[in-house]
Amino acid sequence: xxxxxxxxxxxxxxxxxxxxxxVIRVVRRGCLLAVAVWLAAGAxxxxxxxxxxxxxxxxxxxxxxxxxxxxxAADVEALRAExxxxxxxxxxxxxxxxxxxxVLSTEREQRAEExxxxxxxxxxxxxxxEQSLRFTGYVQADGNLWTQASHDELNQSNGALINDTRxxxxxxxxxASIDREWAAGLLEFDGNTVNGATARLIGxxxxxxxxxxxxxxxxxxxxxGLFKIPFGFEVLQxxxxxxxxxxxxxxxxxxxxxxxxxxxxxxxxxxxxxxxxVQNGEPVGEKATWPGRDPNAAKDVTGRVxxxxxxxxxxxxxxxxxxxxxxxxxPGTPSTKTTVQWNDANQDGVVGPGEIRGVPGMAATPSxxxxxxxxxxxxxxxxxxxxLGSTVLYGEIFVAQDLDRGILPADPYGALSRDLRELGxxxxxxxxxxxxxxxxxxxxxxxxxxxSADPARPLxxxxxxxxxxxxxxxxxxxxxxxxAEYDHNVNHNGRDSSGNPxxxxxxxxxxxxxxxx
Amino acid sequence: xxxxxxVSRTTLLALxxxxxxxxxxxxxxxxxxxxxxxSGTGVQYVPGxxxxxxxxxxxxxxxxxVSSNMVFPGASDRPISGAGMGSTAxxxxxxGDVGHWIAxxxxxxxxxxxxxxxxxxxxxxxxxxxxxxxxxxxxxxxDAQGQVGPARLFPIKVIPPPSPLMVPLDGQPLVVTLQWxxxxxxxxxxxxxxxxxxxxxxxxxxxxRSALPTLGPSDPPYSDDDAKDVGTLDxxxxxxxxLDGLRQEDVVFTQAAPSPKAAPSGTYEVRVDAxxxxxxxxxxxxxxxxxxxxxxxxxxxGQALDVDTQGSHGPTSGTLAFRxxxx
Numbered sequence: 077x078x079x080x081x082x083x084x085x086x087x088x089x090x091x092x093x094x095x096x097x098x099v100i101r102v103v104r105r106g107c108l109l110a111v112a113v114w115l116a117a118g119a120x121x122x123x124x125x126x127x128x129x130x131x132x133x134x135x136x137x138x139x140x141x142x143x144x145x146x147x148x149a150a151d152v153e154a155l156r157a158e159x160x161x162x163x164x165x166x167x168x169x170x171x172x173x174x175x176x177x178x179v180l181s182t183e184r185e186q187r188a189e190e191x192x193x194x195x196x197x198x199x200x201x202x203x204x205x206e207q208s209l210r211f212t213g214y215v216q217a218d219g220n221l222w223t224q225a226s227h228d229e230l231n232q233s234n235g236a237l238i239n240d241t242r243x244x245x246x247x248x249x250x251x252a253s254i255d256r257e258w259a260a261g262l263l264e265f266d267g268n269t270v271n272g273a274t275a276r277l278i279g280x281x282x283x284x285x286x287x288x289x290x291x292x293x294x295x296x297x298x299x300x301g302l303f304k305i306p307f308g309f310e311v312l313q314x315x316x317x318x319x320x321x322x323x324x325x326x327x328x329x330x331x332x333x334x335x336x337x338x339x340x341x342x343x344x345x346x347x348x349x350x351x352x353x354v355q356n357g358e359p360v361g362e363k364a365t366w367p368g369r370d371p372n373a374a375k376d377v378t379g380r381v382x383x384x385x386x387x388x389x390x391x392x393x394x395x396x397x398x399x400x401x402x403x404x405x406x407p408g409t410p411s412t413k414t415t416v417q418w419n420d421a422n423q424d425g426v427v428g429p430g431e432i433r434g435v436p437g438m439a440a441t442p443s444x445x446x447x448x449x450x451x452x453x454x455x456x457x458x459x460x461x462x463x464l465g466s467t468v469l470y471g472e473i474f475v476a477q478d479l480d481r482g483i484l485p486a487d488p489y490g491a492l493s494r495d496l497r498e499l500g501x502x503x504x505x506x507x508x509x510x511x512x513x514x515x516x517x518x519x520x521x522x523x524x525x526x527x528s529a530d531p532a533r534p535l536x537x538x539x540x541x542x543x544x545x546x547x548x549x550x551x552x553x554x555x556x557x558x559x560a561e562y563d564h565n566v567n568h569n570g571r572d573s574s575g576n577p578x579x580x581x582x583x584x585x586x587x588x589x590x591x592x593x
Numbered sequence: 594x595x596x597x598x599x600v601s602r603t604t605l606l607a608l609x610x611x612x613x614x615x616x617x618x619x620x621x622x623x624x625x626x627x628x629x630x631x632s633g634t635g636v637q638y639v640p641g642x643x644x645x646x647x648x649x650x651x652x653x654x655x656x657x658x659v660s661s662n663m664v665f666p667g668a669s670d671r672p673i674s675g676a677g678m679g680s681t682a683x684x685x686x687x688x689g690d691v692g693h694w695i696a697x698x699x700x701x702x703x704x705x706x707x708x709x710x711x712x713x714x715x716x717x718x719x720x721x722x723x724x725x726x727x728x729x730x731x732x733x734x735x736d737a738q739g740q741v742g743p744a745r746l747f748p749i750k751v752i753p754p755p756s757p758l759m760v761p762l763d764g765q766p767l768v769v770t771l772q773w774x775x776x777x778x779x780x781x782x783x784x785x786x787x788x789x790x791x792x793x794x795x796x797x798x799x800x801x802r803s804a805l806p807t808l809g810p811s812d813p814p815y816s817d818d819d820a821k822d823v824g825t826l827d828x829x830x831x832x833x834x835x836l837d838g839l840r841q842e843d844v845v846f847t848q849a850a851p852s853p854k855a856a857p858s859g860t861y862e863v864r865v866d867a868x869x870x871x872x873x874x875x876x877x878x879x880x881x882x883x884x885x886x887x888x889x890x891x892x893x894x895g896q897a898l899d900v901d902t903q904g905s906h907g908p909t910s911g912t913l914a915f916r917x918x919x920x
């Protein structure tokens with residue numbers, strides 16, 4: 077029992093073992109004492125028995141028979157009495173030892189029970205700590221120190237600010253979670269000042285799962301709520317862990333906001349990982365229609381299967397493939413009223429005949445659904461170098477159709493009257509530089525319309541593609557991290573003096589302070 | 594001891610009755626997919642085409658009162674009224690449409706004995722095809738017992754939507770058109786050659802809609818005759834985000850050479866300027882120039898984003914869609 081305890085509970089088992097050894101020592105010492113006493117008492121008699129009589133000259137004749145028995149009988153009686161006394165003493169000591177042993181045994185059992193009780197209490201406390209409500213969170217405070225696209229002006233069409241050189245709270249997340257044997261729950265809120273002070277629900281999960289070891293993912297977990305779309309690596313990567321400021325352009329286009337409402341089945345078995353989700357298809361960061369809601373009854377089905385496994389003590393690999401299938405929504409237009417306009421044709425500033433024109437009210441147009449889908453593959457390779465830290469090379473590729481919901485929202489029922497096929501991806505390398513520093517570089521590219529150069533439908537501009545080269549350095553001390561990133565952005569959003577597309581300068585330099593708890 | 598089965602049977606019957614009632618419940622479909630749409634007090638949409646097959650002799654529907662039987666795709670809010678003899682409602686629909694409508698009759702007709710009137714307004718879907726042009730509105734009266742009377746047919750003709758210039762766009766010597774898909778405020782801007790002063794081309798746009806050179810401060814205004822029939826921007830659609838549903842602008846030259854008001858020879862530039870997205874995320878546009886014989890002189894597609902709304906919105910701003918030559 078002690079041995080079992082010792083193997084599984086270090087502190088309590090050690091105490092029991094020490095107690096056990098103490099008892100053994102007491103018993104051994106008692107036995108040794110008894111033997112010593114016995115030897116000490118018996119040795120003179122034996123010596124006397126063995127001791128030859130002094131011999132002086134030739135052997136005397138044998139003593140007379142009657143005298144010897146009387147002396148020996150007295151000696152025997154003395155010895156017997158002595159031995160009896162010794163036996164009595166031994167019995168008394170044995171009785172004392174038995175009494176001591178009984179006391180010690182009782183005490184030992186009591187202490188064992190106390191130890192077991194303490195173990196139970198410790199286990200319960202640990203389990204309670206693991207299953208109790210946990211609060212975690214982090215703050216990312218940004219300084220957009222330099223943004224090329226910023227100007228001290230307003231957008232004349234909608235009054236929006238053009239300046240983005242500013243300080244802002246990019247993310248302030250607070251998460252409360254609970255993890256029981258068969259169930260789990262999560263509630264996460266986000267605050268930021270991107271478009272003014274905002275607080276919003278970003279995650280809410282209610283899960284039932286197959287029990288797993290503490291800290292280990294379950295083999296099967298069913299979740300209902302608001303959670304990240306299970307597609308690729310970057311979508312699921314925590315913002316607090318990512319070294320780069322933001323996700324890649326393609327990811328922000330296809331999965332804006334990352335979170336969506338729905339149901340998910342996910343799990344892990346050894347090195348295998350899987351997740352499949354049925355969601356509304358309107359991520360919380362979507363710009364086109366109704367983020368967080370759903371304009372159609374059709375749901376998006378998304379899934380990812382992958383592996384995560386170490387290859388050696390210093391090298392690991394993770395990879396996966398993902399797919400999404402769903403239906404987008406083309407919103408109809410409302411009916412309108414009759415409108416009238418004045419065209420000052422003769423430029424005299426006076427309303428003249430034929431200068432008033434009207435347009436009759438138009439009937440509403442119906443909404444429609446359209447099919448959209450996407451596929452992705454992700455790969456990560458990690459290497460740990462002693463003294464330097466971790467090196468991670470990773471990348472992802474996206475192929476999709478009519479899935480853009482963030483950058484150039486796709487709608488096959490728009491004026492183009494065709495599907496938009498998207499292609500994007502990125503490759504990134506991050507390197508730890510000792511325990512406190514890290515650096516990384518990432519190149520990403522995204523083409524929201526691979527058919528834009530189709531001469532059958534001449535598009536202006538002929539390419540809508542985006543490219544970004546990001547370089548980041550960071551320093552961490554405990555829960556605090558400071559990072560700085562420079563982004564070189566290439567796009568086709570600018571216009572030259574002739575109205576032709578050209579790059580719109582939009583490089584940025586951002587510093588971020590992060591504190592996690 | 595037998596009561597549980599009786600209760601179960603009763604429950605089952607009740608459920609069956611509820612199911613039957615549910616099957617006959619009204620649809621919440623707004624009917625926007627129908628080509629012919631009706632609105633008014635108590636009007637209800639019913640999915641499914643309204644046939645004209647023979648039925649009972651009564652009740653009968655009278656011919657409707659419609660201001661014009663010429664309709665165009667997108668025609669909105671046209672009055673329609675009529676009556677049904679001894680009816681409680683009139684079923685109204687377009688031949689071959691995906692649904693039809695129930696127009697309750699409530700008011701006793703003052704002229705026709707036994708007739709009950711209905712009043713409603715109808716619209717034609719902007720997606721209504723122009724071919725075939727001749728269509729039929731079907732009307733069938735229904736009485737309180739649900740008996741459907743014979744079909745009354747009312748012919749209509751579908752015509753192209755009118756231009757704000759009140760001239761047909763097809764067949765004009767030169768038409769430059771911009772169309773887009775969302776309720777944004779896009780502007781068509783056409784740079785027209787100036788034969789009088791080639792160095793000062795004329796920018797036709799929302800603030801200068803005629804292909805006449807801009808007047809100087811001391812110049813007298815053009816006469817009405819001068820301004821008449823020159824190339825003109827027909828309308829500034831969704832101007833200042835006042836939605837008109839047109840989402841189309843045209844610069845139209847109605848005069849052909851050798852008229853001095855014909856489209857001048859030279860190079861034309863067509864630009865698309867996103868004045869405002871009016872709360873939309875994007876606007877996908879299609880611009881093209883067509884000659885009288887249907888020849889496409891230039892064409893381009895594009896997509897306006899929020900970034901396109903920044904900056905000035907003057908006569909030469911916007912994305913260059915294409916250039917074309919007029920010989």
